[in-house]
Amino acid sequence: SQQGEEDPQALSIQEGENATMNCSYKTSINNLQWYRQNSGRGLVHLILIRSNEREKHSGRLRVTLDTSKKSSSLLITASRAADTASYFCATYGGGSTLGRLYFGRGTQLTVWP
């Protein structure tokens, strides 16, 4: 499988705390993307980090990428109840699967008020 795998599967925190989610993947990548999905809704793109980047920020989001370990992390600082959602990492396939975006199973984040 070329899917990324998120860890943990579920994360429960209080408002104001930081949330860290990890993603491991198997093949070499052009970029790695993080998406958010609220329950019963479509996915929303959060951030894209290229293979030659090590860290990227967007508002309260911080993404790191370690291509030597084939891993990425998503940090949400000062979490809010509205951050409650599933978070997925995704990478594009290569070779015969070129052009296909592969998703992990996601981390379910719950932020309690």
Place this chain on the structure above:
Amino acid sequence: DGGITQSPKYLFRKEGQNVTLSCEQNLNHDAMYWYRQDPGQGLRLIYYSQIVNDFQKGDIAEGYSVSREKKESFPLTVTSAQKNPTAFYLCASSIGRDLYNEQFFGPGTRLTVL
């Protein structure tokens, strides 16, 4: 407003019936995608199209068919050959034909087979 629309939001089908899910985008994107999501799972690619009048099978294309006659539209037909069609279906699009872009998603259609 620019975006991707999917209809209907909920769809019920009897076993043995074909059903078509609609996906329309006004983002002027070249590429469009169909995914299936089962409870607690990630997304799996059914079909994708990088240009009008052309499309490719994804990882789980059996029992599904698509067409891409217009840039804005990429309908998905779930045929009676699909053994377990109850799922949440998501359509997405991306700009240009670059293979590594971010994807924009519609709100999804939840299909239930009775």
